[in-house]
Amino acid sequence: MSKLYIARNPRAAARSLDGEMMIMSSTDSTLFTLNKTATILWQWADGSTPLDEIVEKRICTEFEVAATEALADAQALARELAGCEILELSETPITTRQPPLGEKW
Amino acid sequence: MVSLLRELNEKALALNIPLSVQLDLTYRCNERCVHCYLEHDDRGEMTTAEIEHLLDELADAGVFVLSLSGGEIFLRKDFFEILEYARLKRQFCVKLKTNAIMIREPEAARLREIGVESIQISIYSHRPEVHDGITLVPGSLRRSLAAARFLKSQGLRVIFANVLMVQNVQDYSGMRALAEELGMEYTLDPTVTPMMDGDRSVLRWGIGHEALRQVFRDQALVGDGEEFCTIPAPGDENSLLALPCSAGHTACYVSPYGDVFPCVQFPLPTGNVRKQKFIDIWRHSEKMNEVRSIRLKDLTTCTSCAHVGSCTRCPGLAYMEGNMRGPSSQDCEKSFARSGVASANMLAQKRVAPNLVQIRAVPASPPVAAGALV
Numbered sequence: 001m002s003k004l005y006i007a008r009n010p011r012a013a014a015r016s017l018d019g020e021m022m023i024m025s026s027t028d029s030t031l032f033t034l035n036k037t038a039t040i041l042w043q044w045a046d047g048s049t050p051l052d053e054i055v056e057k058r059i060c061t062e063f064e065v066a067a068t069e070a071l072a073d074a075q076a077l078a079r080e081l082a083g084c085e086i087l088e089l090s091e092t093p094i095t096t097r098q099p100p101l102g103e104k105w
Numbered sequence: 106m107v108s109l110l111r112e113l114n115e116k117a118l119a120l121n122i123p124l125s126v127q128l129d130l131t132y133r134c135n136e137r138c139v140h141c142y143l144e145h146d147d148r149g150e151m152t153t154a155e156i157e158h159l160l161d162e163l164a165d166a167g168v169f170v171l172s173l174s175g176g177e178i179f180l181r182k183d184f185f186e187i188l189e190y191a192r193l194k195r196q197f198c199v200k201l202k203t204n205a206i207m208i209r210e211p212e213a214a215r216l217r218e219i220g221v222e223s224i225q226i227s228i229y230s231h232r233p234e235v236h237d238g239i240t241l242v243p244g245s246l247r248r249s250l251a252a253a254r255f256l257k258s259q260g261l262r263v264i265f266a267n268v269l270m271v272q273n274v275q276d277y278s279g280m281r282a283l284a285e286e287l288g289m290e291y292t293l294d295p296t297v298t299p300m301m302d303g304d305r306s307v308l309r310w311g312i313g314h315e316a317l318r319q320v321f322r323d324q325a326l327v328g329d330g331e332e333f334c335t336i337p338a339p340g341d342e343n344s345l346l347a348l349p350c351s352a353g354h355t356a357c358y359v360s361p362y363g364d365v366f367p368c369v370q371f372p373l374p375t376g377n378v379r380k381q382k383f384i385d386i387w388r389h390s391e392k393m394n395e396v397r398s399i400r401l402k403d404l405t406t407c408t409s410c411a412h413v414g415s416c417t418r419c420p421g422l423a424y425m426e427g428n429m430r431g432p433s434s435q436d437c438e439k440s441f442a443r444s445g446v447a448s449a450n451m452l453a454q455k456r457v458a459p460n461l462v463q464i465r466a467v468p469a470s471p472p473v474a475a476g477a478l479v
Binding site for chain 1: 116122164196198220
């Protein structure tokens with residue numbers, strides 16, 4: 001199975017509010033809030049770390065969840081966020097990569 | 106979307122986070138609007154580096170919505186540098202307020218590229234002689250409208266902001282029609298604001314009671330006029346615990362010189378970001394905390410007013426009248442024009458005779474907030 005890479009859309013407006021991200025799409029100004037799991041995906045979406053690695057290192061360690069189940073959920077979520085144009089999705093590393101935001105956000 | 110925003114606001118309020126900030130980049134302007142509340146001399150604007158540092162501090166404090174305003178923002182040569190920093194480095198949701206007369210196709214395309222939530226353009230009339238007579242710049246309407254078209258062609262959200270004054274009170278229907286024709290949004294503000302130094306002479310341009318009364322009964326603007334103009338329900342204990350507005354609670358204002366105020370209409374100095382960290386001013390300024398402590402129950406005069414539960418009272422305008430806990434006469438006028446019921450402040454000043462029969466509505470359906478008008 002091919003790897004999946006995710007990168008934050010740099011044109012989306014974003015801010016953490018009490019550990020949850022507020023994101024505004026730059027295309028139609030739709031406002032989203034991400035739950036804690038989705039927030040972790042957003043924060044580590046640097047375009048170069050594969051999604052399965054983010055899930056394994058950042059989500060499975062934080063929440064009691066099986067890796068396969070978490071990855072399936074994360075892939076579905078990533079596709080949904082990409083559909084809203086707040087995340088970019090690719091099977092190869094995304095060159096306009098951004099550093100992970102980590103816990104500082 | 107509205108409920109999500111409300112939820113975020115409530116969360117920010119509980120956490121003492123300034124969710125939105127208006128930052129004026131300059132007070133310089135290329136128009137000379139007769140009603141403007143600003144002095145346009147440059148007394149030492151923040152440099153690019155100072156503004157970028159401030160943007161870092163605002164982002165770290167949790168500010169999400171950043172309104173860049175002035176003066177005329179495009180007069181700053183580093184405007185796009187600041188905007189790019191705000192959007193692409195610190196991911197603010199940016200709203201712009203401008204007269205737009207310096208925006209042509211390249212600027213509109215660049216705004217599209219960087220991405221802004223909206224561009225609010227001050228337009229006073231669809232008639233050049235009226236608009237230009239207010240801005241005192243011949244050709245300004247033509248240039249602003251051309252800019253609005255450039256922006257719209259880029260797919261950007263454009264809002265026409267129309268301050269209503271004696272000069273243009275007859276024109277708002279024409280303005281609305283123009284906005285609709287061009288596919289722009291439209292907001293109307295019937296309040297002329299005193300100058301930041303307290304000079305109230307510009308208030309002479311404000312529309313009078315009768316014109317205000319007519320505006321509030323225009324169904325095209327307020328929807329169900331009868332509901333909008335209903336006699337206010339009496340305030341209950343819960344409504345008296347409500348906050349007067351978001352100023353100092355989830356929002357504040359920073360001047361081009363780094364002064365922090367609760368709101369652009371509330372010129373109570375609470376600190377300066379050139380001397381202190383923004384977050385320290387926000388959290389620890391005694392004045393900011395004083396503003397923050399005020400509930401409707403603490404207001405003088407207003408607590409006994411029939412309008413206390415529905416009034417659009419602006420604490421900043423009240424402050425400029427001399428008491429941040431006092432009434433704001435302009436909002437008293439609005440409540441009176443809307444409902445026909447004189448405010449406690451007006452009765453105390455004997456500006457109107459009390460109604461012989463005081464009719465109070467049964468508090469079944471809450472009155473429509475005057476937020477339908479800005």
